[in-house]
Structure formats: C-alpha cells, structure tokens
Amino acid sequence: MILNRAERMLARRYLLPGKGEGFIFLVASISLVAVALGVAALIIVMSVMNGFRADLFDKIVGLNGHAIINGYDGRLADWEQIADQARKTPGITEATPLIEQPLMASSNGRVEGVLVRGLRMEDIRGNATMNSNVVAGDMKSITPGSNRIAIGSRLAQTLGVYPGMEISLISPEGRSTVVGTVPRIVSYTIGAVFEVGVYDYDKAFVIMPMQDAQDLLMLGDLVGMIEVQTTDPDKVDEILAPLQRVITGKAVIVDWRQMNSALFQALEIERVAMFVVLSLIVLVAVFNILSSLIMLVRAKTRDIAILRTMGASRRGMMKVFVTVGVTIGSLGIILGIVLGAIFLFFRQAVVSAIQTLTGANLWDPSVRFLTELPSRTDPFEVGAIIFIALILSFLATLYPAYKAASTDPVQVLRYE
Structure with a gap:
C-alpha cells in the first residue's frame, strides 16, 4: 500500500496525540502493548513446547535409539546376523547390541528398583549423552572385569552413594536349592555418576560392560x-520394514513412537491447543485497535469532512486509517518479539526468581521429566505468528477506515 506525501503526513499526525485526544492515544497505546504481550506469549510458549519436545526426544533417543529389536523372553538368538543385516539396510546408521534388565539395587540399607543396561565398551565410550554429562567419577574406569559401573545421579542420591562406594545388584535368576531359587546378589563399585536430564533415566539406569551384564544375568553369549x-526418525517404519522378514519368530521391533506414544501425543495435542488459546490474546488485542480507530474516526469526523471538500479521495482516507492501525499492530509485533527473546534468554533466571518469591518448586524434574526449562524457537512458527498478527491487525482497520472514507462532508459541515 503506497501513500503519497499528504497521506503519510496525515497518518503520522493521527498516530500522535493531539489536543484533547489523550484518551484516544491511551487506548491506542494499550492496543500496542496488548498485541506485544499476545505475540510474546505465543513465541515464548511455542518455543518452550518445542524445546521440551526436542530435548526430551534427543535424550530419550540418545539412550534408547530410534527403535529396539527386542528378543522374546529377553534373549535374542542369532543377534550377530540380525545386527549385520540391520547395518546393511538402507536408512539404518547404527545397530547396537545391548542387554537391559530391571533388577533391584541395595546400598546403605536402602533398596531401589533399577534398570541394568549392558553395553559394548565402544558404545559406552561413544555415547555422548552419558559421557558429556558425568557429574562425578570417570567413565574410563568402567572396563570389563573391573567390577565398576556407572549410575544415574538421582539413583546415587536415593541410595546415598558416590564413586568408590559399593552397591549390590539383586537378580531373581539365581541358583536352585532344595528350598527354592536363591536370588543372585553381586556387589559392584561405583565408577561414575551421570545426569542426562531425564528424571526417570537418572533415577533408574545402571550402565556396565556387556560381558559383566551377561555374567550377572547368566546369559552366556546372548x-x-x-x-x-x-x-530419519519420522520414517522409522519404512526404514525398518525390510528387517521384519529377518526377525520373524525371533524378535519384535518397537520404535520410539511406540515406546513413548502417550507422552509425545500428549505434547503434540497440548502444543496445538496452546497455540489456539494464546492466539485469542492477539485477537483480543486487535479488537483494542478496532476500538481506538473507531474513536479516532469519531474525533476526526470534521477534519475528514474538510479534507474531503479539499479533494481528498475516499481511497486516500481509507489508506490513512489502515496505515495507522497496521502501524500500531506492527509496532506491537516488534515489541512482542523483543519481549519474547528477552524472556527466553533469561527463562531459567525467571523461573528461579519466581520459585524464590513463592517458595514453590515450579520445575520439579520428577513431574516434568527434564531438569531445566528448555527452549527451541522455530523460525517458521515465529513467521506464522507475525503473519497472523499482521492479518488480524489489518482486518481490524477495515471497518473504521470504511467509516472514515464514507463520511459525507455535506452532512457533517452542515451541522458543524
């Protein structure tokens, strides 16, 4: 929309408060702030929701992979052949054999349920999710036959242990006696404590070399x-389809969506619902723009009539008031982007300040899975938010602009 010099001058004049127009200017300022708050709220909430999903996905996949080929009864026969076939399948980058078994852990008179995971040494050394988040001890101390293990930080706190201390792992697969099966109890030394940021994993995981896990669970070479x-995790079904023939009767494939389907579906529904609900804030804000422009048109009726008698066109008057409204909306959008960026940059400090003032734990990791408030801003979503706010601001200007353009100068000046 191109304005001539006179129309630009009028638009600037109507954006600034004139004599006796302080209330109109106040309403317009409130409209600008309302648009800013609506845009900022949308950007903040959508960024946090995206960050939560992305961080949760990265950490879950970092420990569980995109899919699991799970052997029946916890034992996978011919696993070398299956792993080799998986590595040759197009779209599969890694196929890592492992052992995973829920057991009991005991130390200092405390007992906790744990998830023992046995990995090859190259997989333990190459797992960035664990190795980059070691909070105590050294992952290099964990070697086959060393009787050393790594545990999650929350489990270490619950059992009251630290590197150098011992814990006992209790396996129900023990030896048979005349009085029944006696559980197998093996003591291990804590070599490292890690914290990946997912509460359920930090509270349960016990990592050890695969040979030690096979000995503990009496699996032999299985x-x-x-x-x-x-x-591409989103196409995991298509990629793994050729493997179905190889594992038929031996194992079952479970992908990341099946393992965490309820969680990720709930996140997606909540994300869409939050976008719709918070969009209503922007809608309410543009109604303020509508009301301020209607008040401005009413206050400027005589000026509009005079301009019309001097040769101003209806189209020109419409452009002036549309420009005023869109300018208010645009300034609000810019302010909202700045507010959103500032909040996201200092988000953890804001959460800590609110917790200090209220005394409430707003980010309990046992409830929210992650230990910090995440954020990941999607440029396409920010663009969509800006576009929606601009369109709504433009639509809010049409009725006041139409009323201004349809002003009859004869009727107005006759009674002025």
Whole structure:
C-alpha cells in the first residue's frame, strides 16, 4: 500500500496525540502493548513446547535409539546376523547390541528398583549423552572385569552413594536349592555418576560392560536386544520394514513412537491447543485497535469532512486509517518479539526468581521429566505468528477506515 506525501503526513499526525485526544492515544497505546504481550506469549510458549519436545526426544533417543529389536523372553538368538543385516539396510546408521534388565539395587540399607543396561565398551565410550554429562567419577574406569559401573545421579542420591562406594545388584535368576531359587546378589563399585536430564533415566539406569551384564544375568553369549539408529526418525517404519522378514519368530521391533506414544501425543495435542488459546490474546488485542480507530474516526469526523471538500479521495482516507492501525499492530509485533527473546534468554533466571518469591518448586524434574526449562524457537512458527498478527491487525482497520472514507462532508459541515 503506497501513500503519497499528504497521506503519510496525515497518518503520522493521527498516530500522535493531539489536543484533547489523550484518551484516544491511551487506548491506542494499550492496543500496542496488548498485541506485544499476545505475540510474546505465543513465541515464548511455542518455543518452550518445542524445546521440551526436542530435548526430551534427543535424550530419550540418545539412550534408547530410534527403535529396539527386542528378543522374546529377553534373549535374542542369532543377534550377530540380525545386527549385520540391520547395518546393511538402507536408512539404518547404527545397530547396537545391548542387554537391559530391571533388577533391584541395595546400598546403605536402602533398596531401589533399577534398570541394568549392558553395553559394548565402544558404545559406552561413544555415547555422548552419558559421557558429556558425568557429574562425578570417570567413565574410563568402567572396563570389563573391573567390577565398576556407572549410575544415574538421582539413583546415587536415593541410595546415598558416590564413586568408590559399593552397591549390590539383586537378580531373581539365581541358583536352585532344595528350598527354592536363591536370588543372585553381586556387589559392584561405583565408577561414575551421570545426569542426562531425564528424571526417570537418572533415577533408574545402571550402565556396565556387556560381558559383566551377561555374567550377572547368566546369559552366556546372548544379548537382549539391538538398538537401531536411523537417518530419519519420522520414517522409522519404512526404514525398518525390510528387517521384519529377518526377525520373524525371533524378535519384535518397537520404535520410539511406540515406546513413548502417550507422552509425545500428549505434547503434540497440548502444543496445538496452546497455540489456539494464546492466539485469542492477539485477537483480543486487535479488537483494542478496532476500538481506538473507531474513536479516532469519531474525533476526526470534521477534519475528514474538510479534507474531503479539499479533494481528498475516499481511497486516500481509507489508506490513512489502515496505515495507522497496521502501524500500531506492527509496532506491537516488534515489541512482542523483543519481549519474547528477552524472556527466553533469561527463562531459567525467571523461573528461579519466581520459585524464590513463592517458595514453590515450579520445575520439579520428577513431574516434568527434564531438569531445566528448555527452549527451541522455530523460525517458521515465529513467521506464522507475525503473519497472523499482521492479518488480524489489518482486518481490524477495515471497518473504521470504511467509516472514515464514507463520511459525507455535506452532512457533517452542515451541522458543524
């Protein structure tokens, strides 16, 4: 929309408060702030929701892979052949054999349920999710036959242990006696404590070399499952389809969506619902723009009539008031982007300040899975938010602009 010099001058004049127009200016300022708050709220909430999903996905996949080929009864026969076939399948980047078994852990008179995971040494050393988040001890101390293990930080706190201390793992697969099966109890030394940021994992995981896990669970040379990484987690079904013939009767494939289906579906529904609900804030804000422009048109009726008698066109008057409204909306959008960026940058400090003032734990990791408030801003979503706010601001200007353009100068000046 191109304005001539006179129309630009009028638009600037109507954006600034004139004599006796302080209330109109106040309403317009409130409209600008309302648009800013609506845009900021949308950007903040959508960024946090995206960050929560992305961080949760990265950490879950970092430990569980995109899919698991799970052997029946926790034992996978011919696992070498299956792993080799998986690595040759297009779209699969890694196929990692592992052992995973829920057991009991005991130390200092405390007992907790744990999830023992046995990995090859190269997989333990190459797992960035664990190795980059070691809070105590050294992952290099964990070697086959060393009797050393790594545990999650929350489990270490619950059992009251730290590197150098011992814990006992209790396996129901023990030896048979005349009085029944006696559980197998093996003591291990804590070599490292890690914290990946997912509460359920930090509270349960026990990592050890695969040979030690096979000895503990009396599996011989067998493994329990194969962890698979793919090039595209969203197409994991298509990528793994050729493997179905190989594992038929031996194992079952469970992908990341099946393992965490309820969680990720709930996140997606909540994300869409929050976008719709918070969009209503922007809608309410543009109604303020509508009301301020209607008040401005009413206050400027005589000026509009004079301008019309001097040769101003209806189209020109419409452009002036549309420009005023869109300018208010645009300034609000810019302010909202700035507010949203500032909040997201200092988000953890804001959460800490609110917790200090209220005394409430707003980010309990046992409830929210992650230990910090995440954020990941999607440029396409920000663009969509800006576009929606601009369109709504433009639509809010049409009725006041039409009323201004349809002003009859004869009727107005006759009674002025």
